[in-house]
Amino acid sequence: MASDILRIFNGNIDRDAELIMRAQDDLDEYVRILIDKRRSEPREDLLTDLIAAEEEGDRLTTEELVTMVEAVIIGGTDTTRNQLGLAISLFAHHPEQWAVLASQPELAPRAVEEVMRYFGAVRATGRYATEDIEYRDVVFPRGTVVFPTMGVANFDDSVFPDPEIFDITREPVGQPQLTFGSGIHYCLGASLARAELQVALPLLARRMPNLRLAGDPEFKPATSGIFGADKLQVSFDAGN
Ligand code: HEM
Numbered sequence: 001m002a003s004d005i006l007r008i009f010n011g012n013i014d015r016d017a018e019l020i021m022r023a024q025d026d027l028d029e030y031v032r033i034l035i036d037k038r039r040s041e042p043r044e045d046l047l048t049d050l051i052a053a054e055e056e057g058d059r060l061t062t063e064e065l066v067t068m069v070e071a072v073i074i075g076g077t078d079t080t081r082n083q084l085g086l087a088i089s090l091f092a093h094h095p096e097q098w099a100v101l102a103s104q105p106e107l108a109p110r111a112v113e114e115v116m117r118y119f120g121a122v123r124a125t126g127r128y129a130t131e132d133i134e135y136r137d138v139v140f141p142r143g144t145v146v147f148p149t150m151g152v153a154n155f156d157d158s159v160f161p162d163p164e165i166f167d168i169t170r171e172p173v174g175q176p177q178l179t180f181g182s183g184i185h186y187c188l189g190a191s192l193a194r195a196e197l198q199v200a201l202p203l204l205a206r207r208m209p210n211l212r213l214a215g216d217p218e219f220k221p222a223t224s225g226i227f228g229a230d231k232l233q234v235s236f237d238a239g240n
Contacts, residue, residue: 001027002077009225031069035062046072072188080193082228083121083179084200087112089232090119090166091205092213097168098205102239105202111168112197113177116154118166120179123151123227150178151222208236 004023007016035051042048047069053060060068091098101111129144140146155163159175180187187193205211211234218231 001030002074003226005074006078006225009223010221011223027070027073028066031066031073035065035069075187076189076192078226078228079121079189080196082226083116083193084197085229085232086119086121086227087115087197087201088204088211088234089213089217089229090115092211092234094166095211097166098211099209101168101202102205102209105206107168108198108202109194110170110172111201112194113172114166114168114170115197115201116179117160117163117177118154120151120154120177121227122179122181122225123222124149125181125185150181151227153178207239208234209239210235210237212236 001023004016004019005027008020010016013020034047038045038047038051042051050060050065050068091101097111101107124147127146127148129140129142129146131142133140154160154177157163159173160170161173180190180193214233214235215231217229217233220227220230
């Protein structure tokens with residue numbers, strides 16, 4: 001469902017509109033049922049807290065609640081799994097780095113940052129200038145749609161020395177990689193995604209030694225909202 005809804009960013013709306021709208025309707029129904037269930041049977045979870053926040057005042061309308069829950073579901077599923085796939089394809093090209101991670105699992109936090117810098121699952125985002133903005137002597141008139149490209153900024157050699165080198169032992173430079181965005185819309189799930197990837201990667205590195213590609217991977221178009229592999233076949237030896 002989440003993958004189909006995110007096709008909205010793929011530049012094929014003419015072809016995919018029906019599929020996207022059907023997936024959105026399915027998700028709306030699923031979330032409304034979920035909210036109804038939690039209303040009658042509260043639990044100790046985020047949704048119950050959000051419902052309470054809604055009922056205590058008019059801070060969240062039901063529509064806002066549905067939208068927020070959907071943002072977390074959509075943002076929380078397709079992103080991290082695509083990032084994990086990209087990580088695997090990257091390590092398959094850099095077996096020596098995979099071996100380093102297997103033998104030094106404590107490098108997991110750095111490995112995740114380096115993977116996301118080098119091959120992030122979100123390449124760019126969109127912004128709309130609500131007023132005239134001047135930045136580095138360039139004026140963006142009100143109404144301009146801008147696409148800041150984090151995938152390129154992550155290779156800025158004034159910030160990340162030797163950016164073309166994939167190195168999971170890279171020293172932090174003060175400026176984090178930008179694949180989680182920045183500013184007020186900075187990824188709400190960044191800590192969760194980091195935690196998931198920091199657990200998954202060293203574990204897979206240990207259990208899948210000698211990781212290698214078993215065929216050419218196929219990637220979604222770079223314009224996709226969430227970038228990732230459409231097809232990724234790998235071989236590996238049995239680890240422990
Ligand atoms: C590797 C995984 C992930 C990547 C690469 C990623 C990337 C991003 C980026 C780039 C943005 C900002 C978009 C913008 O400024 O236009 C964003 C926002 C967001 N992300 Fe993530 N995300 C990831 C995982 C997650 C997870 C696990 C969740 C939820 C559990 C999540 C929920 C959200 C939400 C709700 C927003 C909107 C925040 C706002 O508009 O204030 N994301 N994410």
